[in-house]
Amino acid sequence: MAGKRTVLTAGLRRLSVLLLEMRDDAGLSKEDVSARTGINVTTLYRIETAQARPQRRTLMTMLDLYGVEEVRRDEALELLSDAQKPGMSRPYEASLSEVYAAYINFESVALSARHYQTSFIPGLLQTEQYAMAVIDTCMPKLEASDLERRARARMDRAAVLAKDEPLELWVVLDEAAIRRMVGGPEVMSGQLRRLGEATKRKNVILQILPFDAGAHPGMAGSFTILDFPDPTDPELVYVEGISGDALVEGHTEIRRFGVMFDQLRAMALSPRDSAVVIAEAAAAAEAMA
Template sequence: MAGKRTVLTAGLRRLAALLFEMREGVGLSKEEVSGKTGINVTTLYRIEAAQARPQRRTLMTLLELYGVEQERRKYALDLLSDAQKPGMSRPYEANLTEVYSAYINFESEALSARHYQTSYIPGLLQTPQYAGAVIDTSMPKVEAAVMESRVAARMNRATVLSKEEPLELWVVLDEAAIRRVVGGADIMRGQLEKLLLESKRKNVILQILPYDAGAHPGMAGAFTLLDFPEPNDPELVYVEGIAGDELIEGHLEIRRFGVIFDQLRAIALSPRDSVGLIERIAETMH
């Protein structure tokens, strides 16, 4: 069942990386570990790929085999405890894709997010009415209860902007997203007013990429870069697309998206000029 699946969290990814590092450190292959412990090779693969949470006894068996000292053993057990905690996506997972659920969990633990969007207002800045109008266009069509769950998940996500240590959000938004009337003029005007309000937060930077900027490197599609406070947590990129969403890791890939974002924010309007453009467009929504 969808509600029983293991959805990726920062804690689970941290534990998986640690176990891979430990196994590599003692020079054992997965097959050798399986032969010495009786743990299935497929299970070991899923644990090290953060696709499954190890049971406590499985973790203890691996730590014993790897000869892990007490302090590091405690760290691994603490990570397991952390990985067992439900992520922010838990109440909504039955109605969300696995990748999107994982993204919500990572976003809730991130230090900062750099977001580029081409077609619509980013989820963290949406009103419930706008979110419902966007989700209503999904294919295939979803039932009312599923739509309500997805809108609720989106609204709950936005709490990362107002928590004690809020997410630092930098958004570059294509002009098309603020001109396209989604859900009717009233809903769109409310959404633009919400954008103006959110842009006043100290932890939010909003820039509009105007039409007259011409061709640019972000035309291939939307993406989000997440940075984390833990130095052992590598950056992530979340990419949205019709073929499905994707979470990307890897230094070279991350660097490419970082360079693209830097180019986009350099050619976008300043935050002040962006607010002015949004205000002018909002005045036309009657």
């Protein structure tokens, strides 16, 4: 069942990386570990790739075999405890894809997010009415209850911008997103007012990529680069697409998206000029409402 899934969290990812390092340090293959502990090779693979959370007795067996010193053993047990805590996505997981649920969990603990969006107002900055209109249009066969849960998840995500140590959000937004009349003039008017208010936040930088910028590297689709406060958590990229979303890791891929974002923000209007364009779009929508 969807609610029974092991959805990826930062704690689970840290634990999987640590266990892989411990096995490598012990000079053991997955087959060696399986032969000496009885733990299935497939199970080991799933644990080391953060697709499954180990039971405590399984973890203790692995730590005993690896000859782990007390400090690292305590670290692994603490990470298991963290991995057992539900992520921010937990109340909504039955209505969300596994990748999107995992992304919400990572976003909730991230230090910063660099986000390029080609079609919509970014989820963290959406009003509930706009979110409902977007979700209903993109997923027309969705049950009303699932529609409401998805919209509520999107609203709850925005808490990361107002917590004690808020997420640092840098958005490059294609001009099409503020010109497209999603949900009608009244909904769009409210949404653009919300967007204008967001530009006044100290932890939000918003730039509009104007139509006259021409061709640009973000035309292939939207993406978000997440950075984390814990140095053991590598950067992560969330890529949105019609065929499905994906979480991307790896230095080469992360660097590629970082270069793309730098190019996009260089081509976009300044934050000050972007705020003016948003205000003009809001006024136009209000006049139509």
